[in-house]
Amino acid sequence: MGAVIHSAPLVVPISRPPIRDGAVAVRHGRVLATGPRREITATHPDAEELRWPGVMVAGLVNAHTHLQFTRMAEVGRHPHGTFEDWSTAFDAVYAASRDTDWAASAREGACLALRHGTTAVADIVTDAEALPVLGECGLGGVAYFEVLGDTDATWTATGRDRLTGRVRDFGVLGLSPHSPYTLDTGVLGDLAVLGRAFGLRQHIHLLESLHEREYTVSGTGPIARLVRDLGFDFQILRDGGTGKGPVAFLDSVGLLGPECHVAHGVHLDHDERALLRERGVSVALCPRSNQALGLEGPPIAALLEEGGPIAVGTDSLASAPSLDLLEDVRLLRDLALRQGYRSPDLSRRLMEAATAGGAHALGLGSGPGRIGTLGPGSRCDFAVFAVDPAGHNPYDALVVDGPGRCVATVTANGRIHPATETPQDHP
Structure with missing residues (x-):
């Protein structure tokens, strides 16, 4: 198959500055070249050209979601006063949803993500039948099989063997130890060992609740009560805490490293942010989900000022109003401005x-087939947004005007995923 050229009035490759009247040459789902349209068409004179309106940008990467919970949107439709209130509501609906086709629910979520410009995800999978969905739908990224609820005793008896079987049977690429408060201390440490032994990515919820620090330090507070009510007899509860905050605790069991990224980080303090930077751990920020949980x-x-690696996620429809990642990006912009960030590089x-x-x-930012940028050798994943391509700052246009205005998403398998609704005219 010959090359195909995708061109637009403005191309934002991310790996280089925006290109006015730009183009991307593609073959077999990989980018051959990115540059001015006149240069790309001259270099590939026999290529078919597809001309897109608006702004074409490297595909969005949703760094934290649970696609299988798409059919649990009823939980996310209602505001919750605290994280613990939300958790109780979620657990009740999940317990009543045992007959749900989780794979079908995840496929619905994948389609929604694609329609909003997302081409890769960090998808936490609680029920194994949803593990193959990313590949089936053409999404890139990593499916993280979630582990939660094991004490050291149940882990030794059955949990470890169950997990290694899932890794073998499903070709799992990532593990998600759920959080510092839903697994016993020895289990968290063993998951760090297993992850490195199998070469798996790790992804964990961290400091989403205001009370998580109290739990790991002293084994007390609302989360400790919630864990006890669920019947878990964890070492932290027996010992009266670890004396360490959640970040230091996870570091002590070996979970923090460049192969790991964390979700939320709402209550990270200065020293904890510094430790995450030192360990090379990215933080996936999900501000709309945070707001829904009070x-x-x-x-x-x-x-941003400290330079720690960050990413953006939507979480699931069980805690967010949509899977439109740019909505979270726009809210992060508003939050940064309210928190005093004044550099013009914000968008x-x-x-x-x-x-x-x-x-x-996700560990997919370099090498052949990398995602998140449009440069030679990367996957040809991109999205087109109906925003003004002639504006002074294309990043501002995407962040401020881009939510809800995706025209189409194109993935490396050559599929074009049109938005279900026609965006408004250019502003």
Whole structure:
């Protein structure tokens, strides 16, 4: 098959500055070249050209979601006063949803993500039947098989063998130890060992709740009560805590490293952010989900100023109103401005977080077939947004005007995923 050229009035490759009247040459799902349209068409005179309106940008990378919970949107439709309130509501609906076709639910979520410009995800999978969905739908990224609820005793008896069987049977690429408060201390440490032994990515929820620190430090507070009510007899509860905050605790059991990224980080303090940077751990920020749980949102201004690696996620429809990643990017921009961030690079850095930053978090930001950018050798994943291509700052246009305005998403398998609704005219 010969080359295909995708061109647009403005191309934002992320890996290089935006290109006016730009183009991308593609063969077999990989980018051959990116540059001015006149150069690309001259270099590939026999290629078919597809001309797109608006702004073409490297495919978005949703660095934290649970696609299988798409059919649990009823939980996300209602505001919750605290994380613990949401968790109780979620657990009740999940327990009543045992007959749900989780694979079908995940496929619905994948389609929604694609229609909003997302081409790769970090998908946490609780029920194994949803593990193959990414490949079936043409989404890139990593499916992380979730582990939660094991004490050290149940892990030794059955949990470890169950997990290694899932890894073998489904070709799992990632593990998701759910959180510091839903697994016993020895289980968390063993998952760190297993992950490195199998060469698996790791992804964990961290400091989403205000009370998580109290739990790991002293084994007390609302989360401790919630864990006890669920019947878990964890070491932290027996010992009266670890004396360490959640980040230091996870570091002590070996879970933090460049192969790991964390979700939320709403309550990270200065020292914890520094430790994550030192360990090379990215933070996937999900501000709309945080707001639905009664949380203020992450310290985005500090994360940007300190230079720690960040990414963006939507979480699931069980805690967010949509899977439109740019909605979260726009909210992060608003939060950063309210928190005092004044550098003119704000929109650019947030778009980088939603693309290359997500790719980095998933371990897919370099090498052949990399995602999150449009450069030679990368996957040809991109989205087109009906925003003004002639504006002074294309990153501002994407962040401020891009939500809800995706025209189409194109994935490396050559499929074109049109948006279900026609965006408004250019502003």
